[in-house]
Amino acid sequence: xxxxFGRSRQLSQRTAFGxxxxxxxxxxxxxxxxxxxxxxxxxxxxxxxxLAQAPSQAGKAGGIFPAIVGxxxxxxxxxxxxxxxGVLAGIYLTEYARxxxxxxxxxxxxxxxxxxxxxxxxxxxxxxxxxxxxxGMSLLAASLTLACQALAMIITTSREAILAVPxxxxxxxxxxxxxxxxxxxxxxxxxxxxxxxxxxxxALSRAAGETAPILVVGAAFFMSGLPQSPFxxxxxxxxxxxTVAANVPGMPKSTMWGVALVLLAVVLCxxxxxxxxxxxxxxxxxxx
Amino acid sequence: xxxxxRVPPNDIGLGHNKTKLRTERVNLYYEAFQALRDxxxxxxxxxxxxxxxxxxxxxxSFLRLFNRMNDLISGARVEGRVELDGTSLYESxxxxxxxxxxxxxxxxxxxxxxxSVFDNVAFGxxxxxxxxxxxxxxxxxxxxxxxxxxxxxxxxxxxxALALSGGQQQRLCIARVLAVGPEVILMDEPCSALDPVxxxxxxxxxxxxxxxxxxxxxxxxxQQAARVSDMTAFLMMEQDRAGVLVEYGTxxxxxxxxxxxxxxxxxxxxxx
Numbered sequence: 127x128x129x130x131f132g133r134s135r136q137l138s139q140r141t142a143f144g145x146x147x148x149x150x151x152x153x154x155x156x157x158x159x160x161x162x163x164x165x166x167x168x169x170x171x172x173x174x175x176x177l178a179q180a181p182s183q184a185g186k187a188g189g190i191f192p193a194i195v196g197x198x199x200x201x202x203x204x205x206x207x208x209x210x211x212g213v214l215a216g217i218y219l220t221e222y223a224r225x226x227x228x229x230x231x232x233x234x235x236x237x238x239x240x241x242x243x244x245x246x247x248x249x250x251x252x253x254x255x256x257x258x259x260x261x262g263m264s265l266l267a268a269s270l271t272l273a274c275q276a277l278a279m280i281i282t283t284s285r286e287a288i289l290a291v292p293x294x295x296x297x298x299x300x301x302x303x304x305x306x307x308x309x310x311x312x313x314x315x316x317x318x319x320x321x322x323x324x325x326x327x328x329a330l331s332r333a334a335g336e337t338a339p340i341l342v343v344g345a346a347f348f349m350s351g352l353p354q355s356p357f358x359x360x361x362x363x364x365x366x367x368x369t370v371a372a373n374v375p376g377m378p379k380s381t382m383w384g385v386a387l388v389l390l391a392v393v394l395c396x397x398x399x400x401x402x403x404x405x406x407x408x409x410x411x412x413x414x
Numbered sequence: 415x416x417x418x419x420r421v422p423p424n425d426i427g428l429g430h431n432k433t434k435l436r437t438e439r440v441n442l443y444y445e446a447f448q449a450l451r452d453x454x455x456x457x458x459x460x461x462x463x464x465x466x467x468x469x470x471x472x473x474x475s476f477l478r479l480f481n482r483m484n485d486l487i488s489g490a491r492v493e494g495r496v497e498l499d500g501t502s503l504y505e506s507x508x509x510x511x512x513x514x515x516x517x518x519x520x521x522x523x524x525x526x527x528x529x530s531v532f533d534n535v536a537f538g539x540x541x542x543x544x545x546x547x548x549x550x551x552x553x554x555x556x557x558x559x560x561x562x563x564x565x566x567x568x569x570x571x572x573x574x575a576l577a578l579s580g581g582q583q584q585r586l587c588i589a590r591v592l593a594v595g596p597e598v599i600l601m602d603e604p605c606s607a608l609d610p611v612x613x614x615x616x617x618x619x620x621x622x623x624x625x626x627x628x629x630x631x632x633x634x635x636x637q638q639a640a641r642v643s644d645m646t647a648f649l650m651m652e653q654d655r656a657g658v659l660v661e662y663g664t665x666x667x668x669x670x671x672x673x674x675x676x677x678x679x680x681x682x683x684x685x686x
Contacts, residue, residue, distance in 0.1 A: 224488065225488060292525070294521060294523055294525035295525060295527060295528075297483070297486075297519075297521060297525065298521065298525040298526075298527065298587065298590070299527070299537070299541075300483070300486070300514065301481065301483065301514055301518060301519040301521075301591070302514065302515070302518065302537060302538035302541070302590060302591060302593075302594050303511045303512070303513075303514040303515035303538060303541065303542065303594055304511075304537070304538070304541040305511055305541075308541045312537070312541070313527060317528065
């Protein structure tokens with residue numbers, strides 16, 4: 127009786143273990159397959175000409191330089207508009223706001239904002255920035271639109287990073303007569319910074335890949351030159367990929383895969399950057 | 415509690431020391447919960463006063479009255495009078511930042527900041543506007559000497575404070591408090607996370623610090639209270655879990671000849 131009971135426990139242990147491994151494989155294998163497929167099909171297209179020249183013949187020939195630069199500008203604009211406001215809001219919500227129903231409601235609303243479909247942000251940007259504020263279809267309007275989307279994530283991750291700073295540090299600082307702001311500035315922020323930066327980089331990497339919102343607020347299908355001011359339209363990698371893949375008949379397959387590979391590389395660079403920042407600060411904190 | 419638990423300072427053998435800290439009929443509430451009830455006592459200057467009692471009786475809450483650390487907890491409310499040198503501390507005109515410079519605090523778990531030994535000690539002076547490097551170096555060295563830590567860390571001032579041992583970290587926290595020039599040092603179970611050797615070092619340090627500073631220590635360790643303190647206050651919970659002052663007197667009187675039956679039961683280990 128006892129032995130059989132033991133065996134059945136062992137069986138359920140093995141089943142659970144097997145299911146967990148299976149689930150992991152189901153997640154990891156397709157991701158690796160997609161990445162490998164894009165690299166194999168796209169690598170042949172990537173050369174200096176592809177990266178450094180403007181497209182010609184509706185993208186069938188030439189390169190994607192304006193799209194790379196446009197995405198870079200877009201990231202910069204998004205960063206400028208979202209990071210300072212996001213971090214300050216995160217500080218306010220954790221350190222200063224009273225813990226009451228209003229604060230909790232705001233926190234919940236911000237978390238839900240992170241889950242709003244990106245096309246909704248696009249329409250919001252079209253209504254507010256492009257039309258109401260007369261910014262037109264422009265780099266500025268697109269940056270502001272993506273910043274709105276990134277804000278939700280930056281505030282949420284900033285809050286978590288700030289909350290993770292041990293209470294003992296705050297008490298130790300206040301107990302030697304530091305003011306609240308001095309405590310935030312010299313103790314809490316330096317400790318929370320790695321977490322904040324990681325969150326910001328991930329939010330940016332997500333914004334870098336967005337197609338839907340910029341589609342309606344300023345991305346151009348084709349530009350021979352680079353945007354000259356924030357009020358110009360611009361090209362961007364994800365939108366360019368969408369057009370070459372779906373809207374241009376007779377597009378060479380290799381070009382599509384090439385654009386996809388460059389976009390993937392940009393996003394992966396951001397993710398790797400975030401991982402490196404996290405790793406380095408972990409070493410600094412726990413290592414020698 | 416009743417009036418006869420209040421002990422005038424002249425009866426307690428330290429009559430030559432003037433009163434530094436005083437509470438009068440203090441009640442402390444967290445929202446609806448009463449943490450302290452009707453506590454009145456006077457603590458002499460340049461002496462060590464120990465606050466003992468079972469867990470949860472409000473010892474730490476009592477200690478935090480004197481640097482207004484309870485203010486950080488939303489819903490905390492104080493009734494009655496808390497005084498430092500005769501000045502009431504719970505008044506709108508009291509600058510809490512200035513108060514905490516005069517009344518420092520050492521916590522249960524050593525909490526050095528994740529920065530260098532030097533920066534830890536210089537943290538307070540820097541926040542109060544001292545920028546001159548030579549002046550800071552002088553303050554850091556003096557504070558570390560005072561905290562009996564200088565000889566152990568003088569060659570690693572620029573190393574991370576987190577690399578120090580637990581006992582060294584706690585003495586560093588004491589040095590950090592000394593660096594802002596306090597008059598009173600509040601210690602909230604400063605040895606509960608330390609081994610016996612490190613504990614003895616802190617106790618020796620407290621004794622020498624008491625020549626200059628007024629020290630109030632919360633401890634659940636009765637031997638420690640008996641070893642280091644001049645005065646002892648015994649707190650206990652009532653039925654509704656509010657802390658009350660059962661007995662207050664010189665340490666020798668309280669431990670050898672307690673007036674209250676509950677004190678006797680506690681110090682002889684019958685509960686708590």
